[in-house]
Amino acid sequence: MTPWTLELPDPDATRRLGRALGQALRPGLVVALEGDLGAGKTALAKAAIAAAGGVDEDDVVSPTFIIAAEYPGAPEVLHVDAYRLESPGAFVDLGFGALEEGPRAVLIEWADRIAAALPGDRLTVRLAHADPARRATLEAGGPASAAALEAVRAVV
Numbered sequence: 385m386t387p388w389t390l391e392l393p394d395p396d397a398t399r400r401l402g403r404a405l406g407q408a409l410r411p412g413l414v415v416a417l418e419g420d421l422g423a424g425k426t427a428l429a430k431a432a433i434a435a436a437g438g439v440d441e442d443d444v445v446s447p448t449f450i451i452a453a454e455y456p457g458a459p460e461v462l463h464v465d466a467y468r469l470e471s472p473g474a475f476v477d478l479g480f481g482a483l484e485e486g487p488r489a490v491l492i493e494w495a496d497r498i499a500a501a502l503p504g505d506r507l508t509v510r511l512a513h514a515d516p517a518r519r520a521t522l523e524a525g526g527p528a529s530a531a532a533l534e535a536v537r538a539v540v
Contacts, residue, residue: 385530387523388537394517395427399441401520401540402428405509406435408535409489411459413528414503416495419511424518425493428511432491433461446493451478460488467494472501484528507532 392398405415409432417425426446434441438457447453447465455461462483469475475498483490484503495502505526512519524530 385524385533387521388533389519389521390540391514392424392511392518392520395424398424398427398511398518398520399431401536402431403435404536404539405507405532406432407539408532409436409457409459409461410528410532411487411489412484413489413532414483414506415489415491415532416499416502416506416508417491417493417511418496418508420513423511423513424520425511428509428520429463429491429493433457433463436461436489452480454488462486462488462490464490464492465494466492466497469498472498474498475501505529 392401417429419425430441430444433439433444433455436457436459438455447463448467452462452464455463466475484505505528507529508523510521522533524533
């Protein structure tokens with residue numbers, strides 16, 4: 385499917401994209417967040433999780449050391465940080481297989497580290513430094529993620 389790229393000129397633009405993503409979350413949707421350190425993955429995830437309605441943005445933390453955190457909302461959100469995982473197999477060994485079949489949406493930071501363990505139908509959000517701002521490229525891998533991408537595009 386055709387990727388969609390947009391410029392994020394400031395941190396508020398990153399949060400707006402995150403809020404739009406949070407409104408598009410549905411049970412079973414897997415969102416793969418990719419990008420270098422400091423590209424905005426956690427800021428985007430915090431805004432998305434807060435927009436799902438369960439917690440305030442300030443209460444969302446990057447689960448770098450705990451690997452995963454669950455948040456209430458509509459839908460519930462599982463926030464995973466794969467930075468410390470050595471392989472896709474380590475992700476599966478932790479019990480994270482068949483994410484798209486669960487009752488919650490899943491946001492995964494550093495998803496490129498475990499891409500082989502993720503479903504094909506996922507919304508990939510690549511964040512990149514684009515001096516002096518950031519750039520986001522969103523790409524859907526199947527029908528569920530394509531619907532989410534269209535919902536985000538309609539709001540942003």
